[in-house]
Amino acid sequence: MVDKSKIKKSYQALPVGQLHVDPNLDAQRIFMATWANKLARIWDPEVLLVATVSKREDGKYYLIDGQHSTAVAVEKEGPEFLRDCMVYENLDAEMEAKLFLSANRDRKPVKPYDNFRVAITASDPLATRVQDEVKSCGLEVAAGTSPNRVGAVQALMAIGAKREGLVPKVLQTAEQAWGRDATSWDNIMLRALGVVIHQNWDRIDYGRLVKTLMKAPVGIWKSKALHALPSGGGSSSRSTPLAGHIVTAYNGRLGPDKMLTTGMAS
Incomplete structure (x- = not known):
C-alpha cells in the first residue's frame, strides 16, 4: 500500500x-x-x-x-x-x-433530455435544428411523452442527423397515421420511420405509407416485427426489423419500379 x-x-x-x-x-x-x-x-x-x-x-x-x-x-x-x-x-x-x-x-448518467437542453444552451447546430423542426409540427421536445410533447429525444437526434427536414416528415407521417397521441411518438417507431423515409426520400408515396401504417396501432406493428428477435439490444437495433416490416407491407402488389428499398442502415 x-x-x-x-x-x-x-x-x-x-x-x-x-x-x-x-x-x-x-x-x-x-x-x-x-x-x-x-x-x-x-x-x-x-x-x-x-x-x-x-x-x-x-x-x-x-x-x-x-x-x-x-x-x-x-x-x-x-x-x-x-x-x-x-x-x-x-x-x-x-x-x-x-x-x-x-x-x-461516480459520474451520474445524464438523461437524454437534460443532455438535449444543454446542447440547446450551447447552440449545438443539430440540437437547435431538431428543436426548430419539432416546433414546426406544433410539438415540443420534452422529458416525457404526451400528445403534444415528444420524449423520444435520442430518436429525434438520430433522425435529425440523417438529413435536414427528415424530423418533420417522420412526425407528420406518424400523426397522420395514428393521430396526435402519446403512442404515436414511440422511440422505436420514430426511428423505423426515419430509416424508411430517409432511404426512400425521392420515391416514397406518403399517402400510401400513411394508409399502410393505419392498418394497425403502433404496438401491433412493433409486436409483429420484433417478436422473433432475441431479448436485449437498443432502440436503434430494434428499429431496423420494424423498418423492414413497414417496407414489406408498403410494397404489397407494387411493381418493382415503385417498391421501397429494404437495404436499410439504422
Whole structure:
C-alpha cells in the first residue's frame, strides 16, 4: 500500500503525445474505436476536459482517465497539442485502479433530455435544428411523452442527423397515421420511420405509407416485427426489423419500379 502522504497532485499542460496507456493493465483500459470515432465527429478542443494522469517512477505519464479523447487529440491536433491534466505522483497500481474506478463509476448518467437542453444552451447546430423542426409540427421536445410533447429525444437526434427536414416528415407521417397521441411518438417507431423515409426520400408515396401504417396501432406493428428477435439490444437495433416490416407491407402488389428499398442502415 502506497504511503498516501507521499502522493503529490498538480495541474499541468502536457503534450498529448507524451500521455501513455499501459498495455499491461486489464480490460478496463481496452480501446473502444467506436467511442473514439464518436468523439472525433464532435471534436472541439475548446471544451476538452482535464485528463487524469499518473507520473510514474520512470518519468512517463500514464493516463488514468481520458484515453479516448487523448487519442482523438493526437489525431486531430497532433502530438504537441497541450492538454490540461491533473497529475498524480507516487501512486501504486491499487491507487491508480481506484482513481480509474472513481472517474468512471461516480459520474451520474445524464438523461437524454437534460443532455438535449444543454446542447440547446450551447447552440449545438443539430440540437437547435431538431428543436426548430419539432416546433414546426406544433410539438415540443420534452422529458416525457404526451400528445403534444415528444420524449423520444435520442430518436429525434438520430433522425435529425440523417438529413435536414427528415424530423418533420417522420412526425407528420406518424400523426397522420395514428393521430396526435402519446403512442404515436414511440422511440422505436420514430426511428423505423426515419430509416424508411430517409432511404426512400425521392420515391416514397406518403399517402400510401400513411394508409399502410393505419392498418394497425403502433404496438401491433412493433409486436409483429420484433417478436422473433432475441431479448436485449437498443432502440436503434430494434428499429431496423420494424423498418423492414413497414417496407414489406408498403410494397404489397407494387411493381418493382415503385417498391421501397429494404437495404436499410439504422
